Amino acid sequence: MNSRMRDTVQGYLFISPVVLGLLIFTIGPMLTSFYMSFTKFPLLRAPEWIGLRNYIVMFTSDRNFWQACKVTLIYAATSVPLGLVGAFILAILLNQRVKGIAFFRTSFYMPAIVPAIASLILWGWLMNRDYGLINAVLVRLGFQKFSFFAEPETALASMVMMSLWGVGAGMIIYLAGLQGIPESLYEAGKLDGANEAQLFWNITIPMMTPTIFFNLVMGLIAASQTFMNAFVLTSGGPLKSTYFYNLMLYERAFNWTQMGMASAMAWFLLFVVLILTLLVFRSSALWVFYEAEVR
Amino acid sequence: MVSDQEVYRGLLDLDWRRRPGQSYRILFTYLILIVSAAVFLLPLLWMVTTSLKTQAEVYVFPPTFWPETLRWQNFPEGWTYESMQWTRWLVNTLTITFAVMAGTLVSATLCGYGFARISFPGRDVWFVMVLASIMLPSTVTLIPLFVGFHRVGWLDTFLPLTVPAFFGGGAFNIFLMRQFFKGIPIELEEAALIDGANRLRILWQIFVPLSRPVIATISVFTFQAVWNDYFGPLIFLTSQENYTLALGITFFKGLYSTQIPYMMAMSFLMVIPMIFVFFFAQKLMIRGVILSGIKT
Known part of the structure; x- marks a missing residue:
């Protein structure tokens, strides 16, 4: 030999686990679920081919479907940008040369x-x-009590607010990015007479675009799959105002055992996420700056 | 860890006469930092104080901040409350967590080595597929996996949660391993190969000892992910005695949603290991982020 x-x-022996x-846990199931999406499949009986009927029902006669799309879209379109900006601001703050940064x-x-x-x-x-800390603070400041998850108008917004508590994960990634920007760039900028704002907009932001891009893609994918918030806190209510896409998919699959319909929903989600990711990747040529291109 | 003492000293260092602009700026930075730190920490602190209140004290408005008396009994009482099987759920969670960690480390090491150090046709195609799978919404594979595990009789066992870890151990971990192995000088390996050592031995005797930081990083990430996992156990486990801690907490909430102090006590118990892991591995986790080379 x-x-x-x-x-x-x-080589193949070493990578054989993955x-x-x-094959077993990703590609096989993906293809199977694509097939299932064209069937009626109540789990205990064999799948029965029904062509495009799942998709037709989903798009035309199931009003919950568009509600679920709307909820998920609104959530992604608000929580992702807010989270990106919040994490970025925190990272900038932490990148200042002041003492005690480790604590913060x-x-x-x-x-x-x-x-x-x-x-x-x-x-x-x-x-x-009735008993929450946030309402105690609001009342103290002279505001009215707020209903948060209890009213259809405010439930989804409350979830967006809640999501901002976890921006620390994105922040760490930004911080790593910020610390990777060579000091020499700033020194050169200062020599040319740039002020702080100019340094920020012309050095920090462009150098950070790849990191922002990464956080944007990962954030969108994660937001499109939001499930637990609704499942644990609101069961999709009140009045379906937090009826997330994956909650509907879960109900179809595991409460109603409509495995075919749930598979069709999963494939539509994959399709949308794919299109979104492609769009973001396409747009990245316009705004993401890679050092290698210049050198 | 740096504490408020250093913040205090930082404030004292300000030289107000010589550089007033700079000093105001630092003061302003501290102000924002302190307010935001309070906003981030207050909810956690609230969890702890609530877990030490009496049932009656929880239902008053406006709420008290410090409990009137520290009711430590909430922890043992919540732990053995009615039909709750927290000890059992803790054992289950640990069993699953360590099985997944073992599977992940073994298979990510093997695959990472294969991708990093051996060149063979088709390698790059497979590697791109591994990376692409990071972005795949998990629901696309969920239903066939559920049906498949149902067919082989694995539902309501730990197998659906643990066995997949032995087959790859997560795309991101393979990626981390590969990045790290690529940085190990080739001379070490060539010398051993000429001496006739086989690759498994090289991996075990040369690469693994050098890779402690990345192994620790992956262990920490995996521990965190499995300990926190909710969706997997929710789908694949059904009987109460097989629950994990995360499922246990929702189960408790479903039955006794008014027992707020117990619920907070149990939630806080679930947070404690994460806090330990975090302080233990803070540097590793940040290094892991840098190692993954997101910038390029």
Whole structure:
């Protein structure tokens, strides 16, 4: 056996876990779910081919479907940009040369390590209408009590607010990015007589665009799959105002055992996420700056 | 860790006469930092104080900040409350967590080495597929996996949660391993290969000892992810005695939603290991982020 042949055999042996894993737990199920999306499949009986009917029902006669799309879209379109900006501001603050930064970094990051279920329980209580801490503060400041999750008008906005508590994860990524910007760039800028604002807009922001881009893509993908908030805190209510896409998918699959319909929903989500990601990647040529292009 | 003492000293260092502009700026930075730190920490502190209140004290408005008396009994009482099986759920969570960690470390090390140090046809295609799978919404594979696990009788066992970890151990971990292995000088390996050592031995005797930082990073990330996981156990576990801590908390909330102090006490218990892991591994986690080379 020559060395090239040996390397091929050994290479595949080494990566065999992930090759098998991708085939068994990713690609296989993906194709199966694509097939299932064209069937009626109540789990205990065999799937029955019904063509495009799941998709037609989903798009035309299921009003909850568009509500779920709307809720998820609004949530993604508000929580992702707010989170990006919030995390960025915190990272900028932490990148200042003042003492005690480690303490503040820990404080901001701490909520991001709290298990999601614990933070949901906590926020459900903080935002309780009658006994919650936030309403205590609001009343103290002379405002009226706020209903948060109890009213259709405010439930989704409350979830967006709640999501901002966890921006520490994105913040750490920005901080790593900020610390990777060479000091020489700023020195050169200062020599040319640039003021702080100019340094920020012409050096910091462009150098950070790849990191912002990464956080944007990951944030969008995560937001499109929001589930727990609604499942644990509101069950999608009141009046379907927090009826997230994945909550509907979960109900279809596991409460009503409509596996075919749920698969169709999953594939539509994949399609939308794919289009969104492609759009973001396409747009990145306009606003994301890669050093390598200049050198 | 740096404490408020250093903040205090930082404020004292300000030289108001010589550089007033600069000093105001630093003062302003501190002001924002302190207010935001309070906003971020207050909810956690609230969880702790609420977990020490009496049932009666929780239902007053406006709420008291410090509990009138510190009711530590909430912890043991919540732990053994009615039909709750917290000890069992803790054991389950730990079992699943360590099984996934073992699977992840073994398979991510093997795959990371294969992708980083051996060149063979098709390698890059597979690597791109591994990376692409990071972005795949998990719901696309969820239903066939559920049906499949149902067919083989794995539902309501830990197998659906642990076995996949042995097959790749998460795309991101493979990526981290590969990045790290790529940075190890090739001379070390070539010398060993000429001496006739096989690759598994090289991996075990040369690469693994050098890779402690990345192994620790992956362990921490994995521990955190599995400990916190809610969706997986929700889908695949059904009987109470198989629950994990995360499921236990929702179960408790469903049955006794008014027992706020107990609920906060149990939630806080679930946070404690994360806090330990965080302080233990803070540097590692930040290094892990840098290592992944998101910038390029």
